[in-house]
Amino acid sequence: MRVLLFCLLCLALPAHADSYISRLLNKPVPGGVAVVDLGAGNGTPTASYQGKPVLVVHEQGQRWLAIVGVPLSSKAGSQSLVAKDASGNRTLSFTVGSKHYAEQRITLKNQRQVNPNPADLKRIEKELAEQTRAYQRFSPGTPSNLLLDKPVNGPLSSRFGVRRFFNGEERNPHAGLDFAVAAGTPIKTPAAGKVILIGNYFFNGNTVFVDHGQGFISMFCHMSKIDVKLGQQLARGGVVGKVGSTGRATGPHMHWNISLNDVRVDPAIFIGAFEP
Ligand SMILES: [Zn+2]
Numbered sequence: 506m507r508v509l510l511f512c513l514l515c516l517a518l519p520a521h522a523d524s525y526i527s528r529l530l531n532k533p534v535p536g537g538v539a540v541v542d543l544g545a546g547n548g549t550p551t552a553s554y555q556g557k558p559v560l561v562v563h564e565q566g567q568r569w570l571a572i573v574g575v576p577l578s579s580k581a582g583s584q585s586l587v588a589k590d591a592s593g594n595r596t597l598s599f600t601v602g603s604k605h606y607a608e609q610r611i612t613l614k615n616q617r618q619v620n621p622n623p624a625d626l627k628r629i630e631k632e633l634a635e636q637t638r639a640y641q642r643f644s645p646g647t648p649s650n651l652l653l654d655k656p657v658n659g660p661l662s663s664r665f666g667v668r669r670f671f672n673g674e675e676r677n678p679h680a681g682l683d684f685a686v687a688a689g690t691p692i693k694t695p696a697a698g699k700v701i702l703i704g705n706y707f708f709n710g711n712t713v714f715v716d717h718g719q720g721f722i723s724m725f726c727h728m729s730k731i732d733v734k735l736g737q738q739l740a741r742g743g744v745v746g747k748v749g750s751t752g753r754a755t756g757p758h759m760h761w762n763i764s765l766n767d768v769r770v771d772p773a774i775f776i777g778a779f780e781p
Contacts, residue, residue: 524564526572526651532774532781534604536577536666538765541586541599543569548591557766558643559586560719562651572651572721574765575601577666577678604781606666606678611755618708618753619671625707632706639702639714639722640764646718649741653695653775656725657748657759659686661778665771681724681762682772688757690748691732692725695775700737700745709760710751715739724762727754 524540531540543550543561545568552559552571560572571586581603588595613619621629662685668678694715701722702714709726713733716722729749733739750757763772773779 524567524570526562526564526570529652529777530572530774532771532779533575533599534602534781535575535579535581536604536606536769536771537575537779538770538774539571539573539575539584539586539599539601541571541573541588541597543571543588543590543597545569546590550588550590552586552588554584554586554766557641558720559766560648560721562647571597572765573599574768574770576768577606577680604666606668607664608668608670609663609679610670610673613671613753613755616672619674619676621707629707632704632708635704636702636706636709636712636714636724637767639724640767640769641720642701642716642722643720644699644716644718648717648719648721649697651696651721651775652777653763653772654693654742655684655776656692656695656723656745656761657684657686657690659684659690659759661685661773662758664780665769665773680769681760684759684761686748686757686759688729688747688749690759691744692728692746692748692759693742694739694745695723695741696721697741697743698723698739700733700735700739703731703733703735706752708753710754711746711749712752713745715745720764720766722764724764726760726762727752727758729757 533539663683698715711728712726730747
C-alpha cells in the first residue's frame, strides 16, 4: 500500500520534483529564487534573465538547472528566461508568486546617516557604483556548494526585504540578513570563493565581497576587522573578518547579502531558514 501511494505521488509531481536543488531553493517570490529546469540539454547550456547571465548547475546525473535571482521589486506573474545550448535558443517561463514583507522602524542618533549631506551623497554614489560593478561580475567557476553554511552561529535579528524607516523616513528595504552576534565573532565564508572587493563604505562600513562563481556572490559588512586581501582565494569556511558595527549600524551584528544575476535575494533560502 505504501509503495502504491508513493508511486501515485510520483505521477502527480512534475519531472524535476526529485531534484533536491529545486526542493530546497525554489522560492519564486520577489526577493527569492526561481529554479528553472533546462532539461538534459545538448551540451552545456547558458541562461540569461533580464539581459544578465544566470547561474547554471548540473544536478548529478540529472538535468541542467538555472538558479535565478528574482528582484524584490518584481510583480507576481509570469517571467521569462532565455536558455541557450548547441540546439539554439529557447525561452522558458516561470511564475513569480507574492510575498508580504514586514516593516521595521529604526532610530539613529546620527541624522547624517538618514539624510546625508552633499559631500556624503557624492561618496555614496561612487561607493554604490563600485559595489554594483562587483555584483555584476560573472566568473566561470561552479560554486563549491549551493546550500550554504551560516557565516556565524547566532539568532537572526533582521530578515531580508524588511521595509525600513530610519527616524520615521522610509529608505531602501533590507537587502540582506542580520545575525545578532557579538563584536569580534569570526565571519566564515559560506562557500569557497575569491575576494573581489574590499571597502570602507558610508552605509556598509568595512565590507568584503566573495565571488562563489557565476554571479553567486556574498557580501559581508559592518565588520570591525577585515582578515582577507583583494584577490585572495578562500576555502569553504575560511575567515573573512570579524563582526562589528562600522557604517550605518545601531550595534554589532553580522549583515550578509547574497546576490544572483546582480539581484539581491534572501540569504535565508540557502541556509534552510526561509519563511514564506
Ligand atoms: Zn542588515
